[in-house]
Structures are given as C-alpha cells and as structure tokens.
Amino acid sequence: MLLASGRWFLLTRSRTSNEQPVTIMHLVSWNVNGIRAIIKKEFVANVRAMAPDVMGLQETKAAKEETLSTLELLPEYKVYANSSKARKGYSGTAILTKTEPLDVTYDMGIDEHDQEGRVIAAEFPNYFFVTVYTPNAGEGLVRLDYRQTWDHAFREYILWLNRRKPVIVCGDFNVAHKPIDLAHPKPNYNKSAGYTQQEIDGFDRLLNAGLVDTFRHFYPEEVKYSYWNFVTNGRAKNVGWRIDHFLVPPTLMPNVRDAYIYNEYHGSDHCPVGLRIEF
Numbered sequence: 592m593l594l595a596s597g598r599w600f601l602l603t604r605s606r607t608s609n610e611q612p613v614t615i616m617h618l619v620s621w622n623v624n625g626i627r628a629i630i631k632k633e634f635v636a637n638v639r640a641m642a643p644d645v646m647g648l649q650e651t652k653a654a655k656e657e658t659l660s661t662l663e664l665l666p667e668y669k670v671y672a673n674s675s676k677a678r679k680g681y682s683g684t685a686i687l688t689k690t691e692p693l694d695v696t697y698d699m700g701i702d703e704h705d706q707e708g709r710v711i712a713a714e715f716p717n718y719f720f721v722t723v724y725t726p727n728a729g730e731g732l733v734r735l736d737y738r739q740t741w742d743h744a745f746r747e748y749i750l751w752l753n754r755r756k757p758v759i760v761c762g763d764f765n766v767a768h769k770p771i772d773l774a775h776p777k778p779n780y781n782k783s784a785g786y787t788q789q790e791i792d793g794f795d796r797l798l799n800a801g802l803v804d805t806f807r808h809f810y811p812e813e814v815k816y817s818y819w820n821f822v823t824n825g826r827a828k829n830v831g832w833r834i835d836h837f838l839v840p841p842t843l844m845p846n847v848r849d850a851y852i853y854n855e856y857h858g859s860d861h862c863p864v865g866l867r868i869e870f
C-alpha cells in the first residue's frame with residue numbers, strides 16, 4: 592500500500608512468514624534562515640506537502656523556547672531545539688519527528704564548539720539522525736581557522752556515534768564540494784567562504800571517514816543548487832551553491848532509494864533537501 596502523502600510506504604510483496612513489511616522513511620533537511628520569518632511564508636503548508644517522517648532545521652535564529660512555540664503550528668511533530676548561547680538570534684537547529692526518539696542529545700560535548708546551538712542528534716532504533724549547521728568561514732574568511740578546528744571535531748563526533756549505530760547526517764555544511772556544486776567556481780575558489788581548499792579538504796575527510804554524499808551518488812552529473820544569495824537575486828538567475836547535504840555510511844546505501852533537492856519550495860535563501868531510505 593502506498594500512502595499518497597509521501598510520508599511513508601508499506602510495500603506488500605510475496606514474502607515468508609518471518610519477513611516484516613518494508614517502511615520507507617522520508618527524511619528532509621532545511622536551512623530556514625529564521626524560523627519566525629519562514630513560518631509566515633507557507634512553511635507549514637510546505638512541510639505538510641513534503642510530509643517528512645523526520646526533519647532537520649538549521650539557522651533557526653531563535654531561542655529554544657521561541658522555536659518550540661513557533662513550531663506548535665505543526666502539532667503532528669515532536670520538536671527538539673537547540674539555540675545559541677553566545678549570540679541571541681543567531682545560528683540554532685531543530686529536529687521535527689513524528690516518532691519519538693529513543694534519546695536526543697545536543698551539541699558535541701566540546702565547550703569550544705557548543706556555544707552556537709549547531710548540532711542535535713536524535714537516536715532511533717536503527718540509526719542516529721544528526722542535523723548540523725556548520726560554521727561559515729565568514730566575510731574575509733575570518734573564521735576559516737576555527738572552521739578547520741570545527742570540521743575535525745565534528746568528524747570525530749560522527750565517527751564516535753557511528754561506532755554505536757549508523758548515522759544519517761544532514762544539514763547546511765557550508766561547503767560546495769566540487770566545481771559542479773556552484774555556479775561560478777573559478778572566481779570563488781579560495782576567495783569565498785564555502786569554497787576554499789581548506790573547506791573542501793575538510794568535507795573530503797568527512798567522506799573518506801566513511802560517509803556518502805547521497806545526492807551526488809545518485810546524480811553524479813546533475814547541476815542543482817540548494818542555496819542562492821538573496822542580495823544578488825541569485826535564485827531567479829539560478830546562480831547558486833549546493834551546500835546542503837544528506838550523508839550516510841556505506842552500510843546504509845543499499846537502503847537509500849533516492850536523494851532530492853526540493854528547489855520548488857521557497858521561503859528561505861536555501862531550499863529543502865531530502866532522502867528516502869528503507870528500514
């Protein structure tokens with residue numbers, strides 16, 4: 592039976608009495624560029640149209656309590672929020688899920704990296720779901736050194752989780768990995784945050800540690816972006832960057848059915864990205 596909403600599927604087939612029905616989960620990630628702003632821009636309708644089972648949000652730009660109260664407009668979801676301790680209205684992440692997790696943890700347990708509410712991990716029976724808002728190297732690359740420290744710490748954190756059970760990582764990684772992942776690679780290389788060799792190397796090391804870029808796995812040649820600069824009207828011109836990703840370990844790749852970039856949905860300078868995976 593296929594549920595038309597797209598939230599999940601029960602696939603019936605010839606099977607032995609020991610086989611269980613197959614459930615295909617729909618997972619979504621979205622940098623919302625302010626939860627209180629996007630909620631006024633058909634966000635609730637868009638979430639219900641996508642109907643994710645689990646959804647990670649980044650750049651909520653709100654205190655935890657503000658994020659939780661704003662997302663009461665989606666009562667079908669349990670909501671978990673993290674917020675910046677260092678700067679009010681900055682950074683922040685959230686997870687929405689229709690099924691209550693076994694456990695939820697916030698941050699990485701490293702004081703240097705735990706001030707901006709950038710990480711949440713929800714544990715489910717078969718996997719961890721991690722949403723991350725990776726630090727931007729900043730105007731003039733002023734935070735590039737810190738970014739490299741972060742990349743190392745986050746990679747070690749994911750590897751630590753993955754020793755317990757497979758980790759699905761989603762979010763705004765603030766890096767375009769290959770020239771195909773941004774509209775103007777040459778003028779941006781080593782000059783713009785998100786496309787320096789140091790950031791590319793950090794993402795390479797994350798993949799080499801045992802993660803797969805799911806969209807690029809399924810669509811090695813497709814040009815599609817997940818972020819466009821508002822100031823330059825980048826979305827109308829499709830001058831963008833693919834910096835929002837779903838990463839999974841190779842052991843889960845046989846379960847992944849497809850990966851998506853939902854650039855039909857508006858409301859932020861990013862669009863949602865998604866994944867369908869069988870459990």
